[in-house]
Amino acid sequence: MRTGVWLIGARGSVAATSVIGALALRAGLTDPTGCVTELPELHSPELPGLGDLVFGGHDISSNPLVKKADTLAAAGVVPAWLVRALSDELATVEQELRPVPDAGNQAAMADLIGADLIDFQRRHDLDRVVVINVSTTEAAPEPHPAHADLGALEAELARSQTLLPPSSLFAYAAFRAGCPYVDFTPSTGARLPALDQLARRQRLPYGGHDGKTGETLVKSVLAPMFALRNLRVRTWSGINLLGGGDGANLAEPAPNAAKTASKQRVLAETLGYVPQGTTRIDYLEDVGDFKTAWDMVTFEGFLGVPMRMEFTWHGCDSALAAPLVLDLARLTAAAHRAGRSGPLSELAFFFKDPFGSESHALAEQWRVLRGFVAGLGAEDPA
Amino acid sequence: MRTGVWLIGARGSVAATSVIGALALRAGLTDPTGCVTELPELHSPELPGLGDLVFGGHDISSNPLVKKADTLAAAGVVPAWLVRALSDELATVEQELRPVPDAGNQAAMADLIGADLIDFQRRHDLDRVVVINVSTTEAAPEPHPAHADLGALEAELARSQTLLPPSSLFAYAAFRAGCPYVDFTPSTGARLPALDQLARRQRLPYGGHDGKTGETLVKSVLAPMFALRNLRVRTWSGINLLGGGDGANLAEPAPNAAKTASKQRVLAETLGYVPQGTTRIDYLEDVGDFKTAWDMVTFEGFLGVPMRMEFTWHGCDSALAAPLVLDLARLTAAAHRAGRSGPLSELAFFFKDPFGSESHALAEQWRVLRGFVAGLGAEDPA
Amino acid sequence: MRTGVWLIGARGSVAATSVIGALALRAGLTDPTGCVTELPELHSPELPGLGDLVFGGHDISSNPLVKKADTLAAAGVVPAWLVRALSDELATVEQELRPVPDAGNQAAMADLIGADLIDFQRRHDLDRVVVINVSTTEAAPEPHPAHADLGALEAELARSQTLLPPSSLFAYAAFRAGCPYVDFTPSTGARLPALDQLARRQRLPYGGHDGKTGETLVKSVLAPMFALRNLRVRTWSGINLLGGGDGANLAEPAPNAAKTASKQRVLAETLGYVPQGTTRIDYLEDVGDFKTAWDMVTFEGFLGVPMRMEFTWHGCDSALAAPLVLDLARLTAAAHRAGRSGPLSELAFFFKDPFGSESHALAEQWRVLRGFVAGLGAEDPA
Amino acid sequence: MRTGVWLIGARGSVAATSVIGALALRAGLTDPTGCVTELPELHSPELPGLGDLVFGGHDISSNPLVKKADTLAAAGVVPAWLVRALSDELATVEQELRPVPDAGNQAAMADLIGADLIDFQRRHDLDRVVVINVSTTEAAPEPHPAHADLGALEAELARSQTLLPPSSLFAYAAFRAGCPYVDFTPSTGARLPALDQLARRQRLPYGGHDGKTGETLVKSVLAPMFALRNLRVRTWSGINLLGGGDGANLAEPAPNAAKTASKQRVLAETLGYVPQGTTRIDYLEDVGDFKTAWDMVTFEGFLGVPMRMEFTWHGCDSALAAPLVLDLARLTAAAHRAGRSGPLSELAFFFKDPFGSESHALAEQWRVLRGFVAGLGAEDPA
Ligand SMILES: NC(=O)c1ccc[n+]([C@@H]2O[C@H](COP(=O)([O-])OP(=O)(O)OC[C@H]3O[C@@H](n4cnc5c(N)ncnc54)[C@H](O)[C@@H]3O)[C@@H](O)[C@H]2O)c1
Ligand SMILES: NC(=O)c1ccc[n+]([C@@H]2O[C@H](COP(=O)([O-])OP(=O)(O)OC[C@H]3O[C@@H](n4cnc5c(N)ncnc54)[C@H](O)[C@@H]3O)[C@@H](O)[C@H]2O)c1
């Protein structure tokens, strides 16, 4: 199964780390640490090989990929010797990166994006291309009636430059070009009724939202622990200190609000009530991609006794995200092949703010994911 | 179902908190926070009511229960007003506490222990009595061939004062008196082949070992998190600072060794390898029952990037343990009634070092526990 | 030396804890833990005795002092038995609390405040009254030219209701009534040129700003440690989680800004440069007066090696503040007696944002304070 | 002032980092971050220049210095490019490293050691050579009467192989060769009455013990903070997780005991009482030189309210130690030149377990150090 992976934000940290990692894995230069689909429990002949993935993407930046790789190496996110060893392969991927097309209206822009996707698929003779959004988190868009109806949306797009936020325009273009779409960010992406209609019409699956890589990952195992022990969480407060492009953007109030909302949801849904407290995100240039999150949880036990727990998480965000991007590419490609369309709620394991009403408890999400992979072979491939 | 709960170490912190809590629940003076069997998912008509439990027990100490309750109140483990409100009920339980019987050999001691149990059951017209060991953690005993064979054991007991450690002598006496036995401590208890033979012959279930209330509880959700994300844990080190009777005892090398062994097991079994690091227990009189545990985990992600996590847990040990003691009494009584005999591996959710080869991941243990409770009605009651 | 202590915000947590503590000390019911002036190094016959202090104050609330004391006891800030033991003494202090006077303009209000002070001093035959502001933190006031000139200020006050923020109006009234003034809050207080003119004209000393009780106290010893070791602090970020009246107020943007500014100042002044990072204050009702502060410091050592430090501080704010309020009352009374006027920069030890250009390093501030106390006897008493 | 620095343990991590750092500073390739003697307050023409130091040393290992440098670079302790840039200079220092001489008795060994020192001084035409012990921490030696008397010691040395531990034999040899001696480790070194007699007879100064680089450094500012605020420290417990050669050695019971004793001393001496708790050192190979220390402090405030503080310190031990080794070389050379002999209590700022009864508070030690440096010019140079 020849599978393309088209990254929106292809010159960013997560994208570049994903590409470097996939190339390193193909060349046998690293282990698949962090790749969930390499665990024995998820082994399946239905998944494309990690070495079969072919990369391309859009970005508004023109910073060369190899320069980005050097920056990541200097910051300790990827080993410097690996970047040197892969310089030829990186130059090859560089050929597949495109600027974000511009045009007079969003309908025309979508056509140009779609043309890039189809061209990529043809040139590489790919069975399918999975589009994955790893670009800068957007603010939530202004609501518009055309978001709820595909007909209205298509009529309006030809007249507007701003009807859809970029993430949704990419989803729209992807679906029109026959490509599944995954949103690794908290941006709107495919999360509009009109786009869901389009995906289903095109028989395409889509996934999201917001890769679960740090504090929220920990929350998704600690919150169930308190719940299963019938301990009452009274407060849960946290702060995330991060630099890098993502950190700089999340220092802006609107994306910050989008992100922190998606970070607290796991608590309400797992515990069944909303404890006091908020999650903050602060930009701290100097720490770069090596985020620190601190959380304090106060809880009540038998006879009302007050207790507390604290944790500090020092994770390298891009290194945590990149293997999941590869996992999502493989799983979404297999879902497409298996004929799935609409939101892939079974991928909740990967996301802070997943589709569907499934559990926010990591262990339960894992069971669902295992079932999904096990069932892949059973369905009739499209 | 009239159910007796016979506590070995009945004047200790865990025992007293369990009794105070059960009395408070019966009187409607508190919520069942911390009681797992009160979660809707474990609701079952097969479990005895919390208000139906009748308490008695053995202890080598003669400190009055109500004095222990005052000590716990002064330390903030239980509310002072609750102790005042329950003074009559505590005095009633006091009538059911017995000194540990002494005799010339362990066979005679077992007879006296058994007589106390049978007397308790008759006087209160109980359907059954569950014996739960919450006494001081022992050192591991000297191995002896008679531990492996019931016949040899019975022959030898009449000649010895030390063949069995106290926890195992209580298990032996309980089984002979027709009582299921649960070990909430890391002591040997029923964990000898000869005692297993006895339990099966008597058609009695038993459970253990070592209630999972703090650091190990957290480990049992964090270790699976790392495993499911295919992140490689390199080191896991921790320190537990605790006072109280348990802390003083665990400052002794032999019980300390027993305890720390049971604390690291979860890592090896969940991760499939043994990370570097140890777990320490240090006695710190001043913190009393309010234990602090600090753990540091270093791990490796994609492309070998080093990351780390730390957590601090400030829990009140007795308040975490007591509701589980009540849960175990209910569940073991129901298992007995359902005709189960031998080790109850389905209770792994509650223990650091559970019977059976089941998973050490809390979420998986929870599923097994749910299945166990759901299946209770289906079996033919004994 | 009979000394009055007039508290602005006398029904608040800090004020009530100060009063309870002073009464308990006088009655021999507690130790002077937390009282700096009780250290042998600061012993001086020039300081009024802790037992000699007489309390009164203003507050906009009418919540009885004894009710506040009960609330503090329920929250664990003061022992419940102590509140019971002191109920008569608290009722006596209750007689000395006054509502904040209201009038048509601030000049008239100042007259009424001053009348309360003079009445208090006469009735108790006090040598002097120290006014200490422990009321709710205000937003920074609108600048006004009259703030810079005493003549203009006095002219304008008769026409305005808002020219001075409350803290400054109290300082003005105190100075006019011949009373030294201390601001334990970050509010403006005496920090206006016109008020400094008034204090000097009246030959009165004043002190402030913002009692240093938690995170900033720790900063004032850690920042010098990095500086003395020539280690380069790259980032210093923190978050404070607190409830109570102070927490609720600091959740408002304007007082929050006033407070966080005073919290970072110590870094810039001790290190000689401004590291990245900010200090946040978040309201968390449930933790009440038991604040948690978490700080992360990243720093650079020899050959540029990156290192880091984290700390968590769980302090009871009112219990940390109250003994300092008593210290400040004693020290300011002695300064007044010794004939000092203008800002007391020697009290920098107590404040986040002290007067004068003295060091922000705690140890240096201690030396200055010792010198101040040692010199008290030498000066000619007024 | 041409100054030699002779390192005992010259192929270890601290030694190699010191040498690399000094060479880098001389070449203008790095900043003196971490070097205390480069702070403006300690500037003095009496100190030899950092670039004037000439290095040599003894070690029982024969691992080439440049190989050690590569290991340190791979571990992130020193930058790899720096090691490459300094390879010639490192090869030059390699020429000055000597195996530890062996002979039939300790008197003969001391002669050989002394010969190495004198040869080094002659060949480089050095004004003086400071001997600094940075070798593996020893167990405390068996007490022996000859330790207390120089005559007895000299008589006995000719008959014994084990009378002195290595650190003391090096001190003896250094003094006999006219060299000042500094012990950066907790080993015995010059801390024997007989050696003090020898140093004074030779008019030589000496310094020690145990460089203060991490947890104890933090303690030396936090303990005074609690003391100055009259807060009562109830418990202070800590754990140090470290790898590297030092960590491996400190995992052995005897050196571990020597080290932890020197780590708690600061508390007793600063607070005036001994709080509960201990400091542990655990070997954790994987963390290498990047030690993590965690400390928990519980304390009591006004009216007995319990509070607590925790800190985590992630420091690179060799990078923290190396600049202090350079500082000590400069300061001790200047003290020698100024005619000082006997223990240099003014260097307490650098040590966990300093000579003399001076304060353990860092700020006070700093003042003493400043006074010492300021006074250097005043004394008559020897
Ligand atoms: N790293 C993680 O752990 C993690 C977890 C969850 C979500 N995310 C999300 O992943 C995204 C990427 O993170 P990052 O650290 O790589 O950020 P980054 O700033 O390094 O990269 C973002 C890239 O997107 C590009 N971009 C911006 N707007 C674009 C547009 N309209 N079209 C195409 N490209 C555009 C930028 O030029 C940049 O190259 C963020 O939205 C982040 O919130 C990351
Ligand atoms: N509290 C928790 O969270 C927790 C978790 C897991 C296991 N445990 C275990 O539970 C046990 C009880 O803990 P605790 O805090 O109540 O301790 P504790 O010291 O307060 O109580 C122990 C009691 O056992 C009694 N005892 C000692 N030897 C006995 C004997 N031979 N026969 C009968 N009684 C005896 C003692 O007199 C004492 O009253 C310990 O073994 C502890 O390790 C506790």
Ligand SMILES: NC(=O)c1ccc[n+]([C@@H]2O[C@H](COP(=O)([O-])OP(=O)(O)OC[C@H]3O[C@@H](n4cnc5c(N)ncnc54)[C@H](O)[C@@H]3O)[C@@H](O)[C@H]2O)c1
């Ligand atoms: N507790 C600490 O550690 C600490 C440290 C530094 C500064 N402070 C400052 O001390 C002040 C008091 O803190 P708290 O915890 O007692 O708060 P609190 O809310 O319990 O008490 C404040 C009191 O001030 C009264 N008040 C409000 N406006 C007033 C006015 N105009 N005139 C008179 N009274 C007025 C309120 O009615 C209340 O009784 C705050 O400004 C706080 O920032 C406290």
Ligand SMILES: NC(=O)c1ccc[n+]([C@@H]2O[C@H](COP(=O)([O-])OP(=O)(O)OC[C@H]3O[C@@H](n4cnc5c(N)ncnc54)[C@H](O)[C@@H]3O)[C@@H](O)[C@H]2O)c1
């Ligand atoms: N790094 C710090 O922050 C720090 C702080 C205080 C004290 N110290 C002490 O400094 C010493 C060195 O630490 P390190 O990390 O460099 O350890 P290391 O293990 O890397 O180096 C010790 C060196 O000493 C050598 N050695 C051992 N016995 C010897 C002997 N008898 N004669 C000569 N050489 C001998 C070893 O071969 C090795 O090269 C230790 O004693 C440590 O406790 C270090």
Ligand code: NA
């Ligand atoms: Na921490």
Ligand code: NA
């Ligand atoms: Na912490």
